[in-house]
Amino acid sequence: MNQAAVLFVCLGNICRSPLAEAAFRREAKAAGLEILIDSAGTGDWHVGRPPDPRARAEALRHGIDISAYRARQVDLEDFHRFDHILAADHQNLADLRAMAPPGSGAVLSLLLDHVEGFEGQAVADPYFGEVGGFAQTWRQVSMAARTLAEKLSGS
């Protein structure tokens, strides 16, 4: 894999996928990759809103300000614009597969498929859980961000 465009997808685009986007932006920059990076949700409830305050706080704990991010919903163009679409969980992946238009070149996978030993696993949804869930989400998405950046830089 060389130059690429990567989209992270969860349900609301306010918790998991913005954290994945933030972690991956950092890794891609560190690896010197020039990649189109974005995130989106399969649902539309939070469109136009900033990330959940707990996600913003978690990102800030790692030195990243995601308060300017705004939620948006996945659209059909995404399947042509992005080479890789990474789903946080199995339902997100099923929803993406169901809406993928014919002729789309985007490769769909679970985010954690890219982490050795975590293939087939979901990034747990922290939205209805306790605050500690966001720290776990960060650990999961930052692991995936690192291995993705390694793959995309061919190392």
Ligand code: 4NP
């Ligand atoms: P996310 O978390 O998909 O990681 O952004 C959620 C955000 C909102 C809802 C569920 C999950 N919700 O039901 O509104």
